[in-house]
Amino acid sequence: MFQEKNPVQFSGASKYVLDDELAQIVNISMALEMPLLLKGEPGTGKTMLAHAIAESLKMPLLILNVKSSMKLLEALYQYDTLTRLNDSRFGDSSRDVSNIEAYIKMGKIGQAFTTDTKTVLLIDEIDKADTDFQDDMLDVLDQMQFDIIEIDKTIRAKNRPVIIITSNAKKDLSDPFLGRCNFHHIAFPDADMMRRILDVHFPDQSSEVLNACIETFYRLRDIRGVEKKPATRELINWIRALKADPDFKPKALAKGVPYLGVLFKKSGDMGIVSQSLNRMRF
Amino acid sequence: MFVQFFYTLRERGIPITPTSFLRLHKALRLGLITSIEDFYTAARSILIKSERYFDLYDQIFAHHFKGVALTDPETVELTEVARALLDEWLKHPAQIAAALGVDEKQLKKMTPEELLRYFMDRLKDQTEEHHGGNKWIGTGGTSPVGHSGYHPGGMRVGGVSRSKSAIKVAMERRYRDYSLDGPITEAQMGEALKRLRRMVPHGPKDVVNVDKTIYETMRNAGEVEIVFDRRLTDRLKIILMIDNGGWSMDPYIDIVQTLFNYARSQFKDLKIYYFHNSIYTYVWSDPHRRYKPEPVEEFIRRDPDTRLIIVGDASMAPSELMHRNGAIYFDQREVIPSIDRLKFLAAVFRHAVWLNPQAEEEWHYTWTIGIIEQIFPMFELSLDGLEKAVKQLMARH
Numbered sequence: 001m002f003q004e005k006n007p008v009q010f011s012g013a014s015k016y017v018l019d020d021e022l023a024q025i026v027n028i029s030m031a032l033e034m035p036l037l038l039k040g041e042p043g044t045g046k047t048m049l050a051h052a053i054a055e056s057l058k059m060p061l062l063i064l065n066v067k068s069s070m071k072l073l074e075a076l077y078q079y080d081t082l083t084r085l086n087d088s089r090f091g092d093s094s095r096d097v098s099n100i101e102a103y104i105k106m107g108k109i110g111q112a113f114t115t116d117t118k119t120v121l122l123i124d125e126i127d128k129a130d131t132d133f134q135d136d137m138l139d140v141l142d143q144m145q146f147d148i149i150e151i152d153k154t155i156r157a158k159n160r161p162v163i164i165i166t167s168n169a170k171k172d173l174s175d176p177f178l179g180r181c182n183f184h185h186i187a188f189p190d191a192d193m194m195r196r197i198l199d200v201h202f203p204d205q206s207s208e209v210l211n212a213c214i215e216t217f218y219r220l221r222d223i224r225g226v227e228k229k230p231a232t233r234e235l236i237n238w239i240r241a242l243k244a245d246p247d248f249k250p251k252a253l254a255k256g257v258p259y260l261g262v263l264f265k266k267s268g269d270m271g272i273v274s275q276s277l278n279r280m281r282f
Numbered sequence: 283m284f285v286q287f288f289y290t291l292r293e294r295g296i297p298i299t300p301t302s303f304l305r306l307h308k309a310l311r312l313g314l315i316t317s318i319e320d321f322y323t324a325a326r327s328i329l330i331k332s333e334r335y336f337d338l339y340d341q342i343f344a345h346h347f348k349g350v351a352l353t354d355p356e357t358v359e360l361t362e363v364a365r366a367l368l369d370e371w372l373k374h375p376a377q378i379a380a381a382l383g384v385d386e387k388q389l390k391k392m393t394p395e396e397l398l399r400y401f402m403d404r405l406k407d408q409t410e411e412h413h414g415g416n417k418w419i420g421t422g423g424t425s426p427v428g429h430s431g432y433h434p435g436g437m438r439v440g441g442v443s444r445s446k447s448a449i450k451v452a453m454e455r456r457y458r459d460y461s462l463d464g465p466i467t468e469a470q471m472g473e474a475l476k477r478l479r480r481m482v483p484h485g486p487k488d489v490v491n492v493d494k495t496i497y498e499t500m501r502n503a504g505e506v507e508i509v510f511d512r513r514l515t516d517r518l519k520i521i522l523m524i525d526n527g528g529w530s531m532d533p534y535i536d537i538v539q540t541l542f543n544y545a546r547s548q549f550k551d552l553k554i555y556y557f558h559n560s561i562y563t564y565v566w567s568d569p570h571r572r573y574k575p576e577p578v579e580e581f582i583r584r585d586p587d588t589r590l591i592i593v594g595d596a597s598m599a600p601s602e603l604m605h606r607n608g609a610i611y612f613d614q615r616e617v618i619p620s621i622d623r624l625k626f627l628a629a630v631f632r633h634a635v636w637l638n639p640q641a642e643e644e645w646h647y648t649w650t651i652g653i654i655e656q657i658f659p660m661f662e663l664s665l666d667g668l669e670k671a672v673k674q675l676m677a678r679h
Contacts (some may be wrong), residue, residue: 021323024320025313025323025325025327026325028309028314028315028323028324028327028328029327029431030312031312031314032305032308032309032312032328034305036327037331039333175297177301178331178332179301181330181331182327182328183327183330183331183332184326185332185333185336254590
């Protein structure tokens, strides 16, 4: 059923810098038709990857943001009893009240199954949900079908979506779940990679400024005792802030770091960082 | 194909299922894998399901496809030492060519393989630390094996490079910090300790119980009857006792600090006490062990469901543990030997563990560890040990 050879290959997108290893893994997962589980520190671009895949393969992107209290059914479909009750009382809608199917609304997984084109399905932060949710969901994704009990109908996927799952490793994932995914851990980008990422985001910025920023950024990340280290997102915002400041000169970074609040968001961290910056200076 | 590889991975303790191995073959059959580089990435993403095993995978991959010796976990790893040294030396590139008596043009011609071999040969030649020499590798010394920046056309050590062979990527061991025996971070500790919680209903009844509401409403013949419940909150009580005295604990300050920071920010009902070497009549709630003593006997009044975690190296002179006057401070006149205090605590708190920052292999060298191990279940203060300890603490007795 899904055996048609897939010629689409993923090779990066306009705002996403892809390393070869990850590109290879994405392509293999697509060819094997397996979900790809991405783990890694916040800010390493797990979620961005799905956006990039959708953009470069020109597929619509469906995002299922997992919440801790979520039940699998919400991700599949919902039976809108309230609207049906309302319609049966007042009868002013075009829907046929005796037809339950008119009141079934598809959730994100349901939508991915029923659309006519192939989609990218991003299941974001799966680790928030409990183990049952994860296992049940993988069953559905494995068989590419689910039942709607209310109307006794089985929904089969028209097109097998490209599935990307992200996890922040808040909880360990269960073994059966892991068994059904391909796995990759995105490490925090090193300075070279970061440079390429910044080049994509700030194409017209001089390299002197970017290099100085990257150097300072990694120095700040190395300060010990910081609870929440700044990630790529913070670095980009920080450079934006610096760009907006007309008085800013890259050489000044060696002396003091302006806009620390953009990089460090906990008051405790701010204290530790400014302390150790003071110490460095003397 | 690669059956031996599969079994080596399994033997080394990476949980791999036959299903995933078959899936790898499916990928091979589909023609997705054309080079050993592809195989390295593909096999890793299909077979290995946690970044903790990436490091081990790298080692086994290098072993299997390049014949790199697999080190036993206990022995010092030559490659790792070499890598660390290499990184250090590479900071002084200017001296490289001169010190080796090889000129830069010659260096340019060497392939990365030759460079690596050259480096390893040099390393084996070298038996003592060497500074400023001109043949061996040492601080101020030089070698053609270096960061791409220093060696013209050379290989890169550390960092990420795009044109590197899979084996070298594997040998780089980028994932060492994520492996089970890598340094423990607060986040990892958090992951291990997350399961240490006990949810009980507490506080005002402010959550609607839908199922019960429907049931009660039906019983009430359709008249709405809303049922409220209390919220579930974590009510786990924890007592943490830390050995913070003496030089024997000094090497472990960092890791204990990490544990302590995490515990303080995460557990609502946490009491911390300090002791030195072993527990006698008192423990103290101030780190100086001077102002706020707490008699150990008083702990019998505490909730017996409290989880007791003792952190210490459990290493002391046997007399400190066994004798009635064991305490090393002259002003502490003891009547009961320390071991009986420990037994007392173990009897009061059913859920108790001892976390030992010393590596487990070294435990049998110390007599008192063996004795204390019989009183408290003892675990290594590592990711693995912490997980086991949590399991022990949450087990029903």
